Amino acid sequence: MTTPSTEFTADAAAALPGPAWMQQRRADALARFEARALPTEAEEVWRYSRIDELDLSAYRPVVAREAPTGLPAAVTAVADAAGPRSGLLVMRDGRLSHAELRDDLSAKGVVLGSLLQAAPDEGAEVLGAVAGAPDAFVELATAFLGEAAFVRVPSKVELDAPLVVVHWLDTDGGAVFPRTLVQVGESSQAGVIEVAASDDVAGLAAPVVELDVGDAANLAYLGLQQLGSRVWQVAYQASRVGRDASLRSFTAALGGGYARLRTDSRLAGQGGSTQLMAAFFGAGDQMHDFRTLQDHDAPRTTSDLLFKGAVRDRARSVYSGLIRIRHGAHGSNAFQTNRNLVLSEGAHADSVPNLEIEENDVRCSHASTVGPIDEEQRYYLESRGVPPAAADRLIVGGFFGDILDRAPAPGVRARLRQAVNDRLESD
Amino acid sequence: MTPAREAGGDRGAPAREAGGDRGAPAREAGGDRGAPAREAGADQGSVLSVVGLRAGVPEREILEGIDLELRSGEVHAVMGPNGSGKSTLAHVLMGRPGIRVTAGGVSLDGIDLLALPTWKRAQAGLFLLPQYPTEVPGVSLDDALGEALTAAGRDRAEVPELVAAEASRIGFDPRFLDRPLNVDLSGGEKKRNETVQLGVLGPRFAVLDEVDSGLDIDALRAVARRIEAATTESNLGVLAITHYTRLLHVLRADAVHVLVRGSIVASGGPELAEELEQTGYAPYGVDERGT
Numbered sequence: 001m002t003t004p005s006t007e008f009t010a011d012a013a014a015a016l017p018g019p020a021w022m023q024q025r026r027a028d029a030l031a032r033f034e035a036r037a038l039p040t041e042a043e044e045v046w047r048y049s050r051i052d053e054l055d056l057s058a059y060r061p062v063v064a065r066e067a068p069t070g071l072p073a074a075v076t077a078v079a080d081a082a083g084p085r086s087g088l089l090v091m092r093d094g095r096l097s098h099a100e101l102r103d104d105l106s107a108k109g110v111v112l113g114s115l116l117q118a119a120p121d122e123g124a125e126v127l128g129a130v131a132g133a134p135d136a137f138v139e140l141a142t143a144f145l146g147e148a149a150f151v152r153v154p155s156k157v158e159l160d161a162p163l164v165v166v167h168w169l170d171t172d173g174g175a176v177f178p179r180t181l182v183q184v185g186e187s188s189q190a191g192v193i194e195v196a197a198s199d200d201v202a203g204l205a206a207p208v209v210e211l212d213v214g215d216a217a218n219l220a221y222l223g224l225q226q227l228g229s230r231v232w233q234v235a236y237q238a239s240r241v242g243r244d245a246s247l248r249s250f251t252a253a254l255g256g257g258y259a260r261l262r263t264d265s266r267l268a269g270q271g272g273s274t275q276l277m278a279a280f281f282g283a284g285d286q287m288h289d290f291r292t293l294q295d296h297d298a299p300r301t302t303s304d305l306l307f308k309g310a311v312r313d314r315a316r317s318v319y320s321g322l323i324r325i326r327h328g329a330h331g332s333n334a335f336q337t338n339r340n341l342v343l344s345e346g347a348h349a350d351s352v353p354n355l356e357i358e359e360n361d362v363r364c365s366h367a368s369t370v371g372p373i374d375e376e377q378r379y380y381l382e383s384r385g386v387p388p389a390a391a392d393r394l395i396v397g398g399f400f401g402d403i404l405d406r407a408p409a410p411g412v413r414a415r416l417r418q419a420v421n422d423r424l425e426s427d
Numbered sequence: 428m429t430p431a432r433e434a435g436g437d438r439g440a441p442a443r444e445a446g447g448d449r450g451a452p453a454r455e456a457g458g459d460r461g462a463p464a465r466e467a468g469a470d471q472g473s474v475l476s477v478v479g480l481r482a483g484v485p486e487r488e489i490l491e492g493i494d495l496e497l498r499s500g501e502v503h504a505v506m507g508p509n510g511s512g513k514s515t516l517a518h519v520l521m522g523r524p525g526i527r528v529t530a531g532g533v534s535l536d537g538i539d540l541l542a543l544p545t546w547k548r549a550q551a552g553l554f555l556l557p558q559y560p561t562e563v564p565g566v567s568l569d570d571a572l573g574e575a576l577t578a579a580g581r582d583r584a585e586v587p588e589l590v591a592a593e594a595s596r597i598g599f600d601p602r603f604l605d606r607p608l609n610v611d612l613s614g615g616e617k618k619r620n621e622t623v624q625l626g627v628l629g630p631r632f633a634v635l636d637e638v639d640s641g642l643d644i645d646a647l648r649a650v651a652r653r654i655e656a657a658t659t660e661s662n663l664g665v666l667a668i669t670h671y672t673r674l675l676h677v678l679r680a681d682a683v684h685v686l687v688r689g690s691i692v693a694s695g696g697p698e699l700a701e702e703l704e705q706t707g708y709a710p711y712g713v714d715e716r717g718t
């Protein structure tokens with residue numbers, strides 16, 4: 001990776017809006033970023049990635065104070081595809097562009113808006129409460145954080161439809177740092193659909209998502225990544241799951257040039273559970289790169305991970321996952337499954353599962369497969385008179401069927417199925 | 428749900444009648460047992476012809492020259508010891524990857540089947556009911572048959588109705604048909620699922636590779652009756668690979684072939700199957716270890 005552009009400067013960071021504490025946070029993060037080495041593929045956690053090819057100097061942080069106004073048709077289409085919703089928040093280049101929330105929910109104390117506007121004072125505690133700073137990109141993301149999308153569901157509130165957050169990347173050559181903070185209060189239930197999308201621009205996005213699931217709360221989170229093929233994404237999703245709480249997180253990644261997502265899920269309270277799912281399908285020269293951590297830090301916690309992906313043409317994918325059962329997390333269960341279909345000779349998938357267990361009384365399993373379409377299955381379907389292209393479509397659809405059926409928003413499933421089909425049949 | 432034993436009407440011959448003194452094939456070859464129901468009277472009968480077929484895997488030859496001629500409406504049984512090449516024969520007809528033909532040919536009404544990819548062999552009218560039906564995770568029966576019908580220029584909208592009708596004919600609980608193809612089905616359920624597909628697709632020739640294995644007594648009768656009915660209703664020609672005569676008591680064989688070490692060493696009428704039941708394969712030079 002080459003040296004960052006001179007535009008990632010203290011002056012540029014200082015020009016961003018926000019109260020004093022925010023300015024300080026940016027300055028501190030920038031100082032840490034500058035002191036910290038940029039990642040290289042020599043590090044295990046970046047192994048197989050494409051990070052050495054990233055030219056940071058090709059991008060400029062977007063420092064405009066105001067977001068472009070109005071909702072482009074593409075944004076509306078993306079938001080509407082999510083189906084009925086409780087509210088919609090649109091962030092463009094990391095700036096608040098549009099916010100709407102059902103009146104009955106605002107009356108109950110639900111918040112959907114910009115952190116700096118909706119909670120300017122307590123923002124300091126919310127920001128970074130869940131996410132650490134595992135690498136230089138997270139520091140950079142804080143140093144140039146514009147506005148953060150903030151979702152708060154107070155205690156004992158149940159949403160009957162999801163809140164939708166759209167992050168739209170506008171600026172060609174821009175580096176954007178979308179931040180999403182989701183707080184689900186004790187005994188609440190909520191669904192959040194987050195969409196990251198762009199026009200066909202060249203860009204760098206380093207989103208950070210923090211999910212804080214309170215005790216006995218329930219959060220269903222669906223992330224749809226449909227960025228343009230010239231966008232680099234280095235994303236970080238951190239979650240903290242409280243006592244007897246449950247998180248269901250599903251990521252569908254179809255877009256991006258190089259698109260990385262690091263998912264750290266910490267089970268912080270006894271009896272908590274997390275389900276981590278992802279479906280990804282790369283074509284052309286795309287690369288999807290997933291790193292996951294199932295971090296069991298309390299007794300009797302459960303995590304269940306299923307990541308399924310396909311690659312065709314010259315596309316590549318990486319799945320690397322760690323189950324960590326910390327001392328004291330006795331009685332925990334952790335499962336990790338990664339399955340990959342390699343559809344072309346030139347495509348490639350790597351799968352690296354790992355366990356780190358400091359307790360005896362636990363149940364863990366991991367499984368991973370990488371391979372082409374099963375020849376027996378194709379032969380069987382052909383023996384019924386199904387032409388090979390249709391057989392492959394059925395088999396790939398079937399491969400993704402079980403994971404897509406688990407997407408938390410039923411309205412999105414059919415669209416994802418269609419997207420998988422389109423991806424398979426496009427030239 | 429129709430009980431299995433009622434499915435298929437009254438055509439099944441009771442076991443004690445089979446293999447009696449019928450020296451001649453139970454029926455005449457050549458499609459005089461009624462034209463296919465859906466092509467009223469148009470079909471003069473087809474011929475599946477295997478000539479001097481040698482095939483195997485790269486390491487070794489398994490079939491050492493097979494000759495067979497099967498006509499519409501006929502049932503030919505193929506029996507033989509484990510490992511003699513019966514499944515290989517079934518798969519080479521269907522074109523399974525990995526099996527290499529080294530000599531000979533297979534044609535259906537003069538069309539060179541070996542030159543066609545598997546799906547076109549199926550479209551030409553060949554069906555294989557495999558010994559071990561393949562599980563296809565996430566793919567529904569309706570979707571698979573829908574694609575097959577579409578490719579054949581038929582209306583895929585017919586699928587649910589056809590499937591329901593076929594399932595009821597063999598007394599198969601339709602809830603099994605909602606599962607992905609063959610996934611989580613018992614051995615016998617798989618064979619019934621396959622029989623449903625055979626019924627829906629309506630091929631000219633079906634190769635049944637041990638359709639009887641795994642089926643319980645009632646299910647076997649129902650499946651055998653369904654296929655026997657197809658030989659008259661739609662003039663289906665059947666190559667039935669089996670180890671036991673029970674199947675042939677309902678699905679009456681016109682001819683029986685004995686396959687040993689990759690060659691057909693004897694052919695005869697249905698009485699040959701009964702004979703084998705008594706003698707085993709020792710008269711054909713096979714010892715108890717099957718070699």
Ligand SMILES: Nc1ncnc2c1ncn2[C@@H]1O[C@H](COP(=O)(O)OP(=O)(O)OP(=O)(O)O)[C@@H](O)[C@H]1O
Pocket residue numbers: 484486489507508509510511512513514515516525558
């Ligand atoms: N892919 C293969 N590679 C090597 N040997 C094979 C392969 N497939 C089959 N064979 C061998 O070829 C021989 C014939 O196998 P085949 O499955 O045709 O037997 P079969 O007559 O159907 O037996 P069964 O009655 O047990 O079903 C066996 O000895 C088998 O081990």
Ligand SMILES: [Mg+2]
Pocket residue numbers: 513514515558636
């Ligand atoms: Mg066999």
